[in-house]
Amino acid sequence: xxxxxxxxxxxxxxxxxxxxxxxxxxxxxxxxxxxxxxxxxxxxxxxxxxxxxxxxxxxxxxxxxxxxxxxxxxxxxxxxxxxxxxxxxxxxxxxxxxxxxxxxxxxxxxxxxxxxxxxxxxxxxxxxxxxxxxxxxxxxxxxxxxxxxxxxxxxxxxxxxxxxxxxxxxxxxxxxxxxxxxxxxxxxxxxxxxxxxxxxxxxxxxxxxxxxxxxxxxxxxxxxxxxxxxxxxxxxxxxxxxxxxxxxxxxxxxxxxxxxxxxxxxxxxxxxxxxxxxxxxxxxxxxxxxxxxxxxxxxxxxxxxxxxxxxxxxxxxxxxxxxxxxxxxxxxxxxxxxxxxxxxxxxxxxxxxxxxxxxxxxxxxxxxxxxxxxxxxxxxxxxxxxxxxxxxxxxxxxxx
Numbered sequence: 001x002x003x004x005x006x007x008x009x010x011x012x013x014x015x016x017x018x019x020x021x022x023x024x025x026x027x028x029x030x031x032x033x034x035x036x037x038x039x040x041x042x043x044x045x046x047x048x049x050x051x052x053x054x055x056x057x058x059x060x061x062x063x064x065x066x067x068x069x070x071x072x073x074x075x076x077x078x079x080x081x082x083x084x085x086x087x088x089x090x091x092x093x094x095x096x097x098x099x100x101x102x103x104x105x106x107x108x109x110x111x112x113x114x115x116x117x118x119x120x121x122x123x124x125x126x127x128x129x130x131x132x133x134x135x136x137x138x139x140x141x142x143x144x145x146x147x148x149x150x151x152x153x154x155x156x157x158x159x160x161x162x163x164x165x166x167x168x169x170x171x172x173x174x175x176x177x178x179x180x181x182x183x184x185x186x187x188x189x190x191x192x193x194x195x196x197x198x199x200x201x202x203x204x205x206x207x208x209x210x211x212x213x214x215x216x217x218x219x220x221x222x223x224x225x226x227x228x229x230x231x232x233x234x235x236x237x238x239x240x241x242x243x244x245x246x247x248x249x250x251x252x253x254x255x256x257x258x259x260x261x262x263x264x265x266x267x268x269x270x271x272x273x274x275x276x277x278x279x280x281x282x283x284x285x286x287x288x289x290x291x292x293x294x295x296x297x298x299x300x301x302x303x304x305x306x307x308x309x310x311x312x313x314x315x316x317x318x319x320x321x322x323x324x325x326x327x328x329x330x331x332x333x334x335x336x337x338x339x340x341x342x343x344x345x346x347x348x349x350x351x352x353x354x355x356x357x358x359x360x361x362x363x364x365x366x367x368x369x370x371x372x373x374x375x376x377x378x379x380x381x382x383x384x385x386x387x388x389x390x391x392x393x394x395x396x397x398x399x400x
Contacts, residue, residue: 002029003356007182009090010081011035011065012072014042016138016164017122017198018094019061020171025090025178026064027349027358033084033374034065034365038395041069041367052340059336060346062364068375069368069395076393078104083378085110085117090178094122097132107193117191118181120174126197138166138198145202146209152222170201230275231282232257235315236290242298246289247311249275260308261292334360368396 007030011022019034019042026032036042042062047055070077082105085091091110093100100106100121107119121127124136142148142165143158152158177194185191212218220228225235227249235243248257251274258267266288271277278285293301298314305312316324322345327333331348338344349358371394375385388394 001356002358003353005029007031007090008088009033009092010084010088011092012081012100013092013094013122015044015047015094016061016167017170017174018092018120019044020168021120021122021174021178022065022092023061023063024171024175027360028353028356029358030090032065033370034062034067035072035081036067036069036367038069038071038368038392041067045367051338051344056344059338059344059364063336063346064361065365066370066374067365067368068371070371071393071395072103074391074393075104076388076391080375080378080388080394081105082110082113084374085114088114088117089182090118090120092120092122092174092178096135097121097123097127111191111193115190116185118178118185118194119191120178120194120196122170122174122196122198124198126200127193127195136198138164138170141166141170141198142202144199146206147202150220150222153224154222156222158222166198166202169205170196170198173201173204226282226286229279231278232285232289234286234289236286236293236301238293238296238298238301240297243315244293244296244298244301244305245313245315246293246305248289249278251275253310254278256308257289257305257310260304260310261289263288263292336360336363339363366397368394371396 004025007025009022009025009030009032011018011032011034013019013022014036022030022032022034034042040046042058044061045054045058048057049055070080072078072081081103107121110119111117123132124141125131125134139148139160142161145166147161147165148158150158151161174194174196177196181192181194209220212220225243225245227233227247230249232254233247233249235245238244246257248254254272255267258264266272266285272281272285296304302312302314314320321327322333330352332350333345334348335343335345346360349360372385375388375394380388385394389396
């Protein structure tokens with residue numbers, strides 16, 4: 001038994017935010033039925049690098065799910081959703097606000113059909129407010145939430161984090177909301193709607209940004225690889241062209257760092273005993289550490305810092321990740337076998353639970369792979385299912 005065994009989830013999202021949330025639930029035992037449009041299905045199937053016509057990302061985002069292919073613009077397909085909702089625990093959607101309502105699937109009506117239903121709605125700007133009808137993608141949300149302004153070298157154009165972090169943060173907030181609502185349902189017996197906006201999920205992770213502005217009028221600026229207001233913490237160039245990241249910002253850690261690089265005088269400097277004093281002299285400290293790093297290869301620097309118990313590390317590429325024994329030992333990387341017999345490395349299941357861990361149980365489905373099975377579970381007979389296909393309401397493996 002996994003933690004979410006017997007929890008039924010209807011996923012009506014696409015691309016990243018909604019499907020990532022549902023994937024997390026599926027990894028821990030939830031029965032996730034993904035509703036996909038006919039034809040190519042979820043657009044993520046064609047994103048990034050393709051193998052045999054399908055994105056390898058798909059094997060991460062939609063593992064452990066079942067695919068039901070419906071044309072939701074048709075009333076009969078909308079009625080199938082209502083049938084699914086009657087005994088579902090969770091519905092996940094990440095369409096623009098108003099889309100469900102336009103399909104006759106207003107959350108208020110769905111909660112009347114099933115008062116225990118929990119509905120996660122992820123959108124760019126939320127279901128309320130003056131911006132709710134604007135289209136919103138993660139990259140825009142990251143900018144509005146305050147993150148993009150900080151991801152740059154001083155004076156240079158702000159850059160993208162490199163992954164769809166806004167979508168993923170919203171997904172994780174959505175999962176938290178679902179788990180909270182499931183817990184509360186044990187007491188009330190009632191479901192509810194969870195409203196997550198991409199921008200506010202980013203904003204929720206912006207630490208001291210707002211209170212610093214409120215108290216001091218301070219607008220934090222981009223600082224490159226440094227950690228403003230916390231010192232020393234930066235990336236330092238080594239003799240071999242690599243960078244070593246050093247976080248020497250704890251009081252005792254700072255002393256060990258200074259001693260390990262031959263600057264015991266700074267280790268005992270009373271002005272540097274605490275973070276506020278070190279921040280005042282951060283440029284000096286970065287220069288001292290940087291000069292030391294330039295005399296070392298990355299490996300030599302890390303060996304010295306590890307011996308001194310100073311938090312430090314190198315900047316990993318995915319090639320570094322793939323060969324690192326720690327990732328393998330903790331099953332952060334798992335290998336699955338594709339339908340054609342080839343193997344594929346994918347991220348493992350997180351978080352780790354000691355007694356009821358999640359697992360990868362099935363490969364990501366083809367479009368409509370489970371249409372017949374799901375419709376049969378709803379009580380439809382083969383003739384009825386065939387009629388739905390002939391009318392272009394339901395699809396199996398792209399074929400009507």
